[in-house]
Amino acid sequence: MHELGITQNIVAIVSERAGEQKVTRVKLEIGTLSAIVPDAIRFCFDLCAQGTSLEGAALEIDEIAGRGKCKGCGEEMPLSLLAGICQCGSRDIICVAGQELNIKEMEVL
C-alpha cells in the first residue's frame, strides 16, 4: 500500500536528474526483504509517470535475493524472511542483502 508514494518518489528523483531530457528506461533494484512489492511498483509506475519526462518509459526491476550473516560464527546463508536461525544455533543474524530499494540507472534521449 505504500508503493504509490514510493513510486512518486522514484519518478520525482529520476525526472529531477533527467532535467529536460526524455527518459526511455528506468532500472530499479528491489530486495526481496524490502517490504516493497515489485508488481505494485509496476502498477503505479505508468500512472505516476504520466505528464512527466518519464511518460512511456520502460521499467526494469532487478530483484535481489535475501542473504544473512551470522554474527556468531560468520557463516552466510540465504534468507527468505528477515529472521532466521544459523546452523550454529544463533539467531543473531544480520541481513547483508535483500533490503535494497535503489534506482540503478536511467536511459535518456
Add this chain to the structure above:
Amino acid sequence: MCATCGCSDDARPKIVNLQNGQSAVLNNQDHHHEHDHEHVHDHNHDHAHEHSHSHKQSTTITLEEKVLAKNDLLAERNRGWFEGANILALNLVSAPGAGKTALLERTIKDLQNELSISVVEGDQATLNDAERIKKTGCPVVQINTGAGCHLDAQMLAVSLKQLDPPRDSVLFIENVGNLVCPALFDLGEKSKVAILSITEGEDKPVKYPHMFRAAEILLLNKMDLLPHLDFDIELCKQYAISVNPKMKIIEISARRGDGLEHWYDWIKTQLL
C-alpha cells in the same frame, strides 16, 4: 481532484495544532507533476543550422540512488535536532486498536509530574486521538495523513515547528495504525516502540517481521483480558524473539495499570 493520481486537498497531509487551532496543509514536495501548467512555449526562432533528428542516441546514466534517501536525510536532521535539545523521541507503532492512545493517556497521567511530555498524533483522518491527549493537559499536534498510510520525516519536521517541544523532554509520536509501512520510514526517533494487544494473534511478529525487527521494545497490551482469551504469551514472545533477538518485552495493561512501572523504568533509562 487531480486526474493523474487521484490526489486532492483532502488526500494531502494536514497538521493541526490543538493548542491554538492553527492548521496547515503539507505540500508534498515529492509530488512533482504540475497541475496548472499552461504556459505557452514560443518556438519561433529561426534555426540557422540543420538538425538531424534521425540519429538520436540514448544514453544510460548510472544513478545508484536510494529511493528513500530524502526521507532518511530529513530523519537524520530531526534526530540531530532531538539530540541537540536533549529530547527523547519515541515512535509508537502498532496495528489499529492495539491501545497506543490509551497507553499514552495513562503514561502522561502517571508521568507528567516527573517529565515534560508532548505528543504528535498520526491518523489518516479526524482529530479524535489528539482531543483525547489534549484532555490530559499535554501539548499535542495532530497529523492527518490523508491518503498516506504512515508518517514520514517531513511531516514530523513540520509538526515539530508547530509543537515546539521544550528542551529536556519526552516526545511521543503515535504513528498511523499499520504494521507495514511505518517500518520503512525513519522519522528520526531514538527508538520504535511496538505495541501488540493480546486480542490479536500470537504470530503477529512473524507475520509482520519488518516492524517487529525495527522496534527496540515490545509492549504486550490488554493483559487484563488474558483470562478471557486463548492467547499464548510464551509463544508470542518466542515469535518476537525469533525476528528480533534483542527485543525487550513487557506485559502491560494500559487500562488496569499492570506492568506499567517497567515501561516507565525503560523510558527513564532512555533519558540517561
